[in-house]
Amino acid sequence: MSAHYPLRVLTTHYPSLVAVRWASKKSGGSSKNLGGRSPGKRYGFKKVEGAFVHAGNILATQRLIRWHPGAHVGMGRNKTLYALEDGIVRYTKEVYVPPPRSSESRDVICQLPKGAVLYKTFISVVPTTEVGSFKLVNML
Numbered sequence: 442m443s444a445h446y447p448l449r450v451l452t453t454h455y456p457s458l459v460a461v462r463w464a465s466k467k468s469g470g471s472s473k474n475l476g477g478r479s480p481g482k483r484y485g486f487k488k489v490e491g492a493f494v495h496a497g498n499i500l501a502t503q504r505l506i507r508w509h510p511g512a513h514v515g516m517g518r519n520k521t522l523y524a525l526e527d528g529i530v531r532y533t534k535e536v537y538v539p540p541p542r543s544s545e546s547r548d549v550i551c552q553l554p555k556g557a558v559l560y561k562t563f564i565s566v567v568p569t570t571e572v573g574s575f576k577l578v579n580m581l
Contacts (some may be wrong), residue, residue, distance in 0.1 A: 486564075490532050493569075494524045500564050508532075511565030528568040537561045 486501040486508070488494055500522045501508050510516045511533065513526045524530075537559040539545040549559070 488530045490530055492530050493528070494530055494566060495527050496524055498524045500524060500530060500566075507562070509561050509563045511563035513566040513568060514564055522564055524566045526566055526568045527570070528566040531565045531567055533563050533565065534560045535563060 482502075482504070484502050484504055488498065488500045494500065500514060502519075502521050504520070506520055508522060510522055511531070513524065513528060515523050515525050517523065539550065539559075553559075
């Protein structure tokens with residue numbers, strides 16, 4: 442007779458030496474396609490008609506040239522208009538006639554209906570001294 446040996450399963454009595462590492466933070470998912478959620482740039486006019494401004498005050502910010510610099514107004518590299526002198530802000534619309542052989546006259550004027558007039562808006566500063574304010578005087 443053959444001896445019947447029970448089937449032995451090799452088991453270890455020691456815990457596994459493989460360390461299991463748990464995530465310290467949950468995965469947040471991917472961050473794709475987040476375009477269009479950036480805040481606005483706040484372009485527009487900053488000083489209204491008739492407002493008193495000091496030299497260096499910003500009058501308008503713009504991406505494209507919507508307002509043009511008039512008298513005593515400068516334009517920065519990013520098309521920001523600012524006052525060059527203290528005074529009162531004035532907005533004016535003036536008729537614009539492009540030079541005859543310029544690209545504007547070829548591209549813009551040809552597409553306009555007959556008799557249409559182009560206008561440009563200018564922001565100017567009329568130099569005046571501020572009324573109702575005072576300046577500190579050094580006392581002796």
